[in-house]
């Protein structure tokens with residue numbers, strides 16, 4: 743699958759959204775790749791993850807586990823693991839920090855591929871990698887559907903993106919004219935409380 747075809751899956755699903763978004767990092771953007779809208783259509787998620795699994799298997803072998811950070815990446819990590827024929831687990835935040843819960847554990851030295859959905863600043867990917875290392879895993883690579891930093895984010899592990907796109911983001915006190923004064927939405931789960 744080409745870069746163009748991967749992004750087309752988002753576009754055709756109506757998931758390449760324009761508006762005013764607060765990202766996981768706290769930065770603001772006029773563009774949001776809404777992976778949850780893409781995964782409303784399991785055939786789209788399957789195509790993306792089959793292609794991501796293929797790219798991962800061309801670069802990494804002997805994978806013991808695929809592990810993804812909640813929430814957004816769970817569906818994509820699971821589906822990618824299914825194509826890689828590897829077991830899948832997910833990390834979730836406990837007091838803000840990613841952990842393996844629910845009886846998930848890995849053996850020391852396990853060969854792990856972390857699968858993210860979207861990489862922006864790379865913060866969530868780094869946090870997920872730190873959690874996997876803390877649990878004893880050896881992180882072989884970070885696979886993702888879309889790296890919207892187009893390779894600029896420092897992840898601390900080899901990155902295998904299905905697609906790359908350069909999307910701008912701004913500090914909240916430095917918004918561009920077209921976002922100033924427009925209401926912002928925060929689609930992701932970081933820092934959300936009920």
Ligand SMILES: O=P(O)(O)OC[C@H]1O[C@H](OP(=O)(O)OP(=O)(O)O)[C@H](O)[C@@H]1O
Nearest residue numbers: 766813814862863864865866930931932
């Ligand atoms: O590279 P970053 O700057 O960390 O941004 C990307 C992260 O943001 C989103 O997660 P979010 O925390 O919004 O929650 P979600 O997984 O529930 O969507 C996305 O799923 C990535 O994990």
Ligand SMILES: O=C(O)c1cc(=O)[nH]c(=O)[nH]1
Nearest residue numbers: 765766774775860862930
């Ligand atoms: O940075 C983010 O939080 C983010 C950006 C994006 O385009 N899609 C997403 O799911 N998260």
Ligand SMILES: [Mg+2]
Nearest residue numbers: 812813814815
């Ligand atoms: Mg996430």
